[in-house]
């Protein structure tokens with residue numbers, strides 16, 4: 565049986581062949597078809613090691629850090645993710661303004677992908693997060709063949725939950741004491757999910 569890494573590599577090859585006409589300008593031969601995903605105003609580019617410092621900066625800002633884990637380890641993992649995670653730098657006007665990732669549940673009966681996002685605190689409220697989430701969700705439905713996506717904000721992350729609802733995510737339920745914070749305290753999470761025909765394009769960007 566092929567290893568998981570080999571399956572992913574094979575999947576990428578199939579995706580390249582199947583979407584040859586859709587491969588974005590600038591994609592080099594041999595590069596995965598999802599190396600760059602174009603959004604309305606943002607562009608998602610697969611994260612590379614050189615993104616680590618910028619990711620640390622974004623994740624280390626107090627307005628972001630309160631909703632994410634340790635900035636150093638999260639940034640390092642995003643740049644060198646395990647095989648079931650795809651991490652992207654969110655680029656806007658040529659600058660990295662955030663990161664977004666999908667985490668695949670590969671078990672065939674439960675196949676789905678979870679999303680995670682952080683936007684530079686100085687750019688919040690300008691439509692970047694909505695555009696990036698909509699872009700990656702559309703890719704996961706239309707290209708990767710998922711039928712269900714999940715996201716799990718902290719239960720008191722009201723701004724993020726509002727945005728996810730507007731994109732079509734629905735609350736599934738409260739996950740009590742879901743997340744252990746860097747200071748050791750436990751926090752509730754809200755599980756939300758989105759089916760393929762429920763995705764709503766963000767109003768502004």
Ligand SMILES: CC(C)(COP(=O)(O)OP(=O)(O)OC[C@H]1O[C@@H](n2cnc3c(N)ncnc32)[C@H](O)[C@@H]1OP(=O)(O)O)[C@@H](O)C(=O)NCCC(=O)NCCS
Nearest residue numbers: 628631681682683688689690691692693694717724726768
């Ligand atoms: C949650 C998060 C990713 C959203 O990203 P964002 O870029 O701020 O999101 P958007 O701008 O698309 O939408 C958020 C708000 O901006 C508004 N907005 C959207 N486009 C806009 C525009 N062009 N001009 C002004 N406001 C705009 C939206 O209406 C929304 O407002 P509201 O929620 O107050 O009603 C971002 O705030 C963030 O990184 N937060 C910290 C980390 C975090 O919580 N991550 C989520 C963990 S699950």
